Amino acid sequence: MYKSNNALKAATVALLLSGCATQSPTLSSGNVEYGDSKAVETLTNEFGSTDLQTIAESMANSLLQSPALFAKSRPLVTVAEVKNRTSEYIDTKSITDSIRSKIVKSGMVRFAVDTSAMQTQVDELTRQNQTGLYKKSKSKKMGNMEGADFRIEGTITSIVKRADDVKDVYYKFSLQLVDIESGTMEWADEKEIRKTSNRSMF
């Protein structure tokens, strides 16, 4: 009688515990986990996600305050090359893509197709107009593309210094807005980043 009472208690506890245990919708080996993509990353001295995000935010903020952009209603802008003059590989297109996304979201500026996407644009227009597959009334006409008012271009440079166990990296990202018709520079800004690492012996 006493034993069966204990078994009943154990079964009740087990039932309660199994009721509390919730199953996460995950399939994991235990070694991989998702982190915060917006976290400050300081794993190494090299150009990282925080640098990219900080540069993009800083440049987009500054550009959105430029009086040149607001002299015209929703001006058309195109993105030219950002030259990488650092000693490391940096995907500068990724930086300009982030800047462009932030500016487009503001709704204050429109972007024209840039040179890297021009072939795709031409191919699409050609397909619609010259393959004979599309209704003439429904296809987009050739010769209606709009030329950009402004061009964004820039450079990223770095200075790397080492002394004993200290490595110092200084990045400078420069961006400028050029009026395409007049060739005048209407806005320019820089974002500087310094990262210092100390390789201690202990």
Next chain:
Amino acid sequence: MPSFKSIPLAIALLLLSACASHKPPPRPGSINAKVEQLSEMSYLQVTDLRALKRNHLLTVQAEINNPDSDNRQLYYRFKWMDTNGFVVGNEEAWKPVLVYAYQKQTITAVAPSPQVTDFRLVVQSPDNTGQLP
């Protein structure tokens, strides 16, 4: 000699009193109403906060004061809201800023869209020893 039985009771009371310590909500319009601290900062203070619409976009400037004799690290980001209190845009990246000893550091930000009418400054400092706000 104190009774050992009284120790768990004392711990329980301590925990309960810690849970019960509520701060009054910040006054609307005050700096604290716009600042979200991820655990109270021990050294850094947000001493000034101003916002205005420029080119249809809300522009915010915050002043961070370090009254301490050591340099202090701050991580911050802004949250942007529309008139209905909905968050506008994606989460911003956390940004590091070093505030020198006795320095007043100014940080600025521009809202991502003209729909933004309100904001929160989210701050976190590794030098947190205070209680959760």
